[in-house]
Structures are given as C-alpha cells and as structure tokens.
Amino acid sequence: MNPALRAATRLLPLLLLALVFGVSAGHDWAGPARLARAWEGGADLSTRLLLEWRLPRVLAAGIVGALLGLGGAIYQGVFRNPLAEPYLLGSAGGAAIGATVALLVPLGLPSSLILGGLSFAGAWGATLLVLAVAICAGARDAAGLLLAGVAVAAMLGAVRSFLMLALSDESVSLQVVLSWTLGGIQTPTWSGLAWLAGLSGLAAALSMTLAHGLDLLGLGDGQAEAFGLDTDRFVARAILIGSAIVALAVAYGGLVAFVGLTAPHIARWWIGPRHRGLLPVSAALGAILVMVCDGLARAALPPAEIPLGLVTAAAGGPFFLLLLRRRIRT
Amino acid sequence: MSRLRAENLVVTAGSRRLLEAVSVDLEPGALVGLIGPNGAGKSTLLRCLAGFRRPDQGVVTLDGVPLTDLPIRERGRRIGYLPQSFQPTWDYTIREIVELGASRRPGAALCIPEMLRDHELSDLAERRWSQVSGGERARALLAATLIAEPVILLADEPGASLDIGHRFDLMRRMRAYARHNIVVVILHDIERAALDCDRLLLLDRGAIVLDDAATTVAVASDLDRVFGLRFERGSLSETADAHLISKRAS
Numbered sequence: 330m331n332p333a334l335r336a337a338t339r340l341l342p343l344l345l346l347a348l349v350f351g352v353s354a355g356h357d358w359a360g361p362a363r364l365a366r367a368w369e370g371g372a373d374l375s376t377r378l379l380l381e382w383r384l385p386r387v388l389a390a391g392i393v394g395a396l397l398g399l400g401g402a403i404y405q406g407v408f409r410n411p412l413a414e415p416y417l418l419g420s421a422g423g424a425a426i427g428a429t430v431a432l433l434v435p436l437g438l439p440s441s442l443i444l445g446g447l448s449f450a451g452a453w454g455a456t457l458l459v460l461a462v463a464i465c466a467g468a469r470d471a472a473g474l475l476l477a478g479v480a481v482a483a484m485l486g487a488v489r490s491f492l493m494l495a496l497s498d499e500s501v502s503l504q505v506v507l508s509w510t511l512g513g514i515q516t517p518t519w520s521g522l523a524w525l526a527g528l529s530g531l532a533a534a535l536s537m538t539l540a541h542g543l544d545l546l547g548l549g550d551g552q553a554e555a556f557g558l559d560t561d562r563f564v565a566r567a568i569l570i571g572s573a574i575v576a577l578a579v580a581y582g583g584l585v586a587f588v589g590l591t592a593p594h595i596a597r598w599w600i601g602p603r604h605r606g607l608l609p610v611s612a613a614l615g616a617i618l619v620m621v622c623d624g625l626a627r628a629a630l631p632p633a634e635i636p637l638g639l640v641t642a643a644a645g646g647p648f649f650l651l652l653l654r655r656r657i658r659t
Numbered sequence: 660m661s662r663l664r665a666e667n668l669v670v671t672a673g674s675r676r677l678l679e680a681v682s683v684d685l686e687p688g689a690l691v692g693l694i695g696p697n698g699a700g701k702s703t704l705l706r707c708l709a710g711f712r713r714p715d716q717g718v719v720t721l722d723g724v725p726l727t728d729l730p731i732r733e734r735g736r737r738i739g740y741l742p743q744s745f746q747p748t749w750d751y752t753i754r755e756i757v758e759l760g761a762s763r764r765p766g767a768a769l770c771i772p773e774m775l776r777d778h779e780l781s782d783l784a785e786r787r788w789s790q791v792s793g794g795e796r797a798r799a800l801l802a803a804t805l806i807a808e809p810v811i812l813l814a815d816e817p818g819a820s821l822d823i824g825h826r827f828d829l830m831r832r833m834r835a836y837a838r839h840n841i842v843v844v845i846l847h848d849i850e851r852a853a854l855d856c857d858r859l860l861l862l863d864r865g866a867i868v869l870d871d872a873a874t875t876v877a878v879a880s881d882l883d884r885v886f887g888l889r890f891e892r893g894s895l896s897e898t899a900d901a902h903l904i905s906k907r908a909s
Contacts, residue, residue: 409748544759547749551742554711555804557735557763602749 333606336599340613344391347620351387352379354624356631359383386516390623390637391616392529393514393582394592396574398615399536401589402596402608403571406543407564408471411597415575415589418478418568422485423455424448424579428509429489433496441515449580455485456572460565469561470550474568512585512638514623525581532574533612539567540604547602586638587645588615595652618645661737661810662686662722663708663841669716670703670865677703678714679865687810690837692856692873693845696886699862701845702743702815708843709740709813721811736763739809741817743845745800747788753799754784760803767806778802778832794825801832812836814844830855849890853877861885 352367353359359367359379367376400415408417427447430436436443463469463477497503517525542563545553553560578585592615593607600606622640629635663685670678678700685691685708693701706712707719710726719726726734747756757774761767775781778798783791791799797817804812814833818826826848833842834855846852852859852873859876861869863885869876876882883889 541762544755545762547751548747548756548759549745551711551740552745552747554731555709555735555738555740555742556759557732559731597749601755602751603755 331606332600333603333610336596336606336610337613340610340617343617344613347617348387348391351390351620351624352383354628355383356628358628382516385519385522386514387620387623389517389522389525389581390514390619392522392525393578393585394588394615394617394619395612396529396532396578396615397582397585397589397619398592398596398611398613399533399608400571400575400578401591401615402593402604402611403536403539403543403567403574404589405593405597406539406546406604406607407567407571408475409547409549410471411594412590415571415578416584418459418474418572419455419481419485420452420572420575420579421584422482422489423458424452424576424584425506425510426455426485426489426492427451428583429492429496429506432505432509433492441521444509445515445580448583449576452576452579453572455481456568456576460568464565469564471564474564508636509583510638511636512583512641513626513634513636514582514619517581525577528577532570532577533609535570536574536608537605539563539570540608542567543604544602582619582637584638585619586642587649588618588641591645591649592618594649598652660687661841663719663811664721665704665708665717665719667717668704668707668714668719670700670707670712670714676865678707680717681865681867682717683860683867683870685811685841685843687840688838689842689857690834690855691841691843692852692859693843693862694847694849694852694859694876695862695868698864699885700865701862703865704862705813705815705843705845708811709738710734711740732763736807737810739804739807739812741800741804741812741814743815743817743819745796750787750789752785752787753780753791753795756788756799757784757803757806761806763807767808770806774802774806793820794822794828797821797825797829801829805836809840811841812843814842816845816847819847826851849877849882849886 349364353364363376363379367379397415404413404415404417405411427450428444431440431444431447459474459477459481462481463474466473466477468474468477493503493506542558545556545558546560546563548556550560593611595614596607596611600610618641622644623637625644626635626637626640665681665683668678668681669676681704693705695701703712707714710719710729713727721729721737754771754775757771758768761771775784778801780795780799780802783795788796812833818829821829830851833844836842853876856873859869859871859873860867861876861881868885869879869881878892
C-alpha cells in the first residue's frame with residue numbers, strides 16, 4: 330500500500346482520539362458517560378457546554394494545528410531545510426504588531442474580530458514585505474529571502490516593542506499582549522468556525538497545487554529548472570500561499586510554537602519526502618498535536634489555563650529529540 | 660530534425676569575459692565533446708546552451724526560436740541537462756527521482772518500468788538516494804533525464820566521480836542517444852573524448868579554438884598549446900591502450 334494511504338489509515342483513528350481527548354479535557358474532565366450523553370443530544374447545562382463551548386474550540390484547535398502543519402511543510406519545502414518553520418519570514422513579528430494594536434488601542438470594534446483581522450494582516454503583510462524587499466534587492470534565492478526575513482523581523486520587533494511601551498499605561502496591561510504571543514485558541518462561534526473551516530479548506534486545496542513544484546524544488550534549484558520548474562515564480566507563489574496559511578493560523582491561535590517545525594518533520598520521516606502525501610499527513614499531525622496540547626493546556630493546572638505555545642514547546646521538544654535520536658540510531 | 664544554434668555568445672562576470680563571441684551549430688547524429696582547460700568557459704557555454712544562463716550578447720536558438728522565448732516548462736521537456744554533481748535535498752527513492760523526471764512529458768510515467776530496466780535500476784527502484792552508489796546515482800539521473808525524451812542532452816562532466824567502468828558505461832549510453840538526438844558532453848579525459856566523441860570543440864579563454872572531427876582535433880597542435888602539454892599520439896582505435904599520452908611541454 331502507498332505509504333501516504335497507510336499513514337492515513339492510522340491517522341484517522343488518531344485524529345478521532347485526539348478530538349475525544351480534547352473534548353474531555355478541561356478543569357472538569359468529561360467522562361465517557363457525559364460524552365455519550367452529549368453524543369445523544371443531552372440537554373443539561375454541562376452537556377450543552379461540551380457541545381457549544383468545548384467542541385468548537387477543539388475543532389478550531391485542530392484546524393489551527395493543521396494550518397501550521399501545512400505552513401511548516403510548505404516552508405521546509407521552499408527553503409529545502411527541515412529546520413525551517415512557518416514564522417521564518419517575519420510573520421511572527423508582523424502578527425505581534427497587529428495583535429499589539431488590537432489589544433492596546435481601543436478601536437471600537439469587537440475584539441475577537443479586530444484581533445484576528447489585524448494579526449492576519451500583520452502576519453501576511455510582513456511576509457509580503459520580506460518578499461518585496463528580497464525581490465527589490467535582487468536576492469530571490471533561499472539565502473536572500475532568509476536574510477531579508479531576518480532584517481524585517483528585527484525592524485518589526487523594534488516597532489512592536491516601541492508600540493508596547495507607548496501604548497501601555499496603568500489601565501492597559503502588557504500581560505495580555507505577552508499572553509497572546511504565547512499562543513492560545515479562541516473559542517469560536519459556530520459561524521466563526523465555519524468561516525475558519527471554509528478558508529482552511531481553500532488553503533489546503535491551494536497548498537496541494539504546490540506539491541509537485543515542492544518535489545522538484547527538493548532536487549535543488551538547478552535540477553528543478555532543468556526539469557521545467559520556473560523556480561523564481563514558484564517560490565514567490567509558494568511563499569504567498571504558505572504565508573496566508575500561517576497568517577490564518579496566527580489569527581485564530583496566536584503564536585503557537587514548534588508545531589509547524591515538528592509536524593512536517595515527523596511526516597517526512599514517516600512517509601518520505603513526496604509532498605502529495607507529506608502535506609496532508611503533516612496537516613493531520615499538526616491537528617492532532619494542537620488538539621492534544623490545547624486539552625493539556627486547559628486540564629494541567631485548573632482552573633488556570635497554560636498558554637498553548639508553552640505546552641506545544643514543552644511537549645513537542647522532548648518528543649522531537651526522541652525521534653531525532655531514533656533516526657540517528659537507524 | 661532539431662537544430663541548436665549559438666550565435667556570437669558573449670558572457671561576462673564583472674570585468675572578466677567568460678565567453679568571447681562563441682558560435683556553434685549542433686545537429687543530431689554526432690556525440691559532441693567540449694574540451695578545454697579549467698576556466699576555458701565550457702560550463703558557461705553548456706549553461707547558455709541549456710538556457711540556464713542568459714548571455715550578455717548573442718542568442719541561442721532551438722529550431723530558430725530563441726531559448727529565452729521558450730517557456731521554462733517547454734525548455735525542460737526538450738532539453739535534458741546532466742550536472743557535474745547532484746545531491747537532492749530530500750532522500751528520494753530512485754523511482755521517485757525517475758518519476759519527477761517523467762513529469763515533464765505527458766505519458767512518460769508509463770515508461771518508468773522500462774526505463775528502470777534499461778538502466779539496470781529495477782532492483783534498486785525503492786532504495787533511497789543515500790543508499791545507492793555513485794554509479795547507480797549517475798544511471799538514475801540519466802534515466803530521469805532521458806525519460807522525457809529530450810531532443811537535446813547536455814552533460815557537464817557527468818562521469819567525474821565514477822570509476823572507469825561506470826564512466827565507460829555512461830559514455831556508451833550517451834553515444835547511443837546521440838544517434839538521433841543532439842548530445843554535447845564536457846569531458847576532461849582527452850583520450851576518452853577523442854575515442855568516444857564524433858566531434859570535439861576545443862575551448863580556450865572563452866573562445867572556440869578548434870571545432871572539428873574528434874580524430875582531427877586529437878592530432879592538432881592547438882591541443883598541446885592550449886593545455887601546455889606535449890601529447891604523444893598513438894593509434895586512434897578503441898583497442899589501443901592509450902592513443903594520447905601527455906607529457907610536460909617544457
């Protein structure tokens with residue numbers, strides 16, 4: 330059987346298990362009996378809370394994780410580096426500026442809308458800026474893009490720090506900004522979730538159009554061109570799509586660390602480097618990781634909630650090291 | 660019949676001229692060797708012929724159409740290029756490498772089993788790049804390049820890292836391909852170039868010094884001058900142990 334299909338048959342039950350774990354986990358754990366009542370449409374308050382509050386959040390966590398897995402796989406493919414991560418081209422700094430403005434400046438709009446909108450605009454805008462800088466400087470190769478990313482990220486970091494200092498006072502705490510940068514899934518309304526799912530479906534479809542080009546790019550610039558790939562145009566298109574995917578994830582989940590780095594790496598180790606299989610498997614692994622970590626973030630220290638990014642980094646790091654060790658041994 | 664033509668190519672890098680008014684006309688039916696000392700401009704000329712490098716002056720045309728007017732996809736389908744060294748970023752299997760090569764031509768995927776068999780790769784198809792030898796890699800890259808049936812094959816010292824047996828095998832395959840296609844290969848081994856090629860282009864300091872039948876170039880005094888060596892000529896036959904033995908000119 331095709332390795333990607335074999336992986337899919339194992340991933341589907343894992344996805345389901347992660348979903349059930351996510352819905353069960355919280356400062357009040359939902360046991361099998363309560364889950365069964367919810368499944369049958371029970372009308373009591375705690376059951377309704379599971380369906381109307383926790384389930385959409387877990388689904389949103391899964392989608393954010395899938396987006397990060399996809400974004401990470403695209404970035405690693407574009408930069409041909411297993412250590413590339415989705416926030417590489419300034420999207421973290423741009424998103425943080427958007428979030429800082431949304432959280433510290435009273436703009437008279439619903440905060441959920443303005444936070445998501447500005448962080449998306451910041452993340453995508455920053456990557457577009459990096460792309461424009463690299464093209465204007467005539468440095469379209471991976472090294473040129475990375476250097477442009479480093480320069481833009483440094484500038485955005487300075488702008489963000491200035492904004493935080495200028496906009497905060499006794500009435501506005503910087504902690505809310507800090508908390509956002511550590512990642513966390515907002516509980517969406519069902520209509521908000523439908524939007525997220527629709528946009529993510531579109532993003533996934535667009536990312537699959539990159540699969541063959543990413544495979545060719547993996548042969549190296551020269552050979553990719555010899556095999557008929559217009560590498561400059563393809564890299565720009567892949568970055569536009571990849572950064573939109575990452576911006577969408579950031580808008581709904583803040584800066585969730587490590588998932589975009591780990592998921593594609595595990596996927597490649599599991600099914601090989603061909604992106605037609607790697608992209609969906611990486612997305613599924615990202616979804617599983619974030620659903621489980623979001624559950625842990627809610628359940629570990631009740632009634633407090635640990636920022637999601639801390640849990641993904643704390644749980645993902647050792648797991649990643651274990652995999653690396655196993656890989657080196659084999 | 661395809662025709663690849665370079666007219667008055669000039670390529671500069673800073674103040675240095677890499678190619679100086681180079682013109683060459685190539686047609687199928689002859690294995691063409693590109694020889695010359697290091698820095699003579701062989702790789703630059705080959706990259707211009709492949710369309711990877713745009714000359715500062717002059718034009719390369721394929722059947723009368725400038726390469727710059729051909730979409731990269733179309734160019735990739737019609738021109739096969741074998742680099743001097745090739746190391747993919749990801750550890751693809753041999754089959755995956757050949758599949759990626761096949762993606763250039765519709766229907767080529769159907770020929771993958773036959774191509775793997777022809778290049779003695781059937782048993783290695785599922786092995787990863789890191790698990791095969793240099794000779795097997797060279798055959799895999801040749802299979803991936805030829806599966807799209809390019810009308811032009813350009814090879815930049817493809818046997819550089821191979822032992823003599825594998826190098827001989829690679830040249831045999833390219834000779835066979837040259838019967839009906841344009842094949843240009845950069846070679847550092849002058850003896851093999853004189854034995855295997857039908858036509859040789861001798862480059863020196865960015866210019867073509869000699870463009871003639873391999874047997875003629877092998878006995879030309881320009882060869883000694885360009886390389887700064889005195890070659891002792893033996894018999895030009897496949898059975899001769901060595902037909903060119905180099906000695907220091909001084």
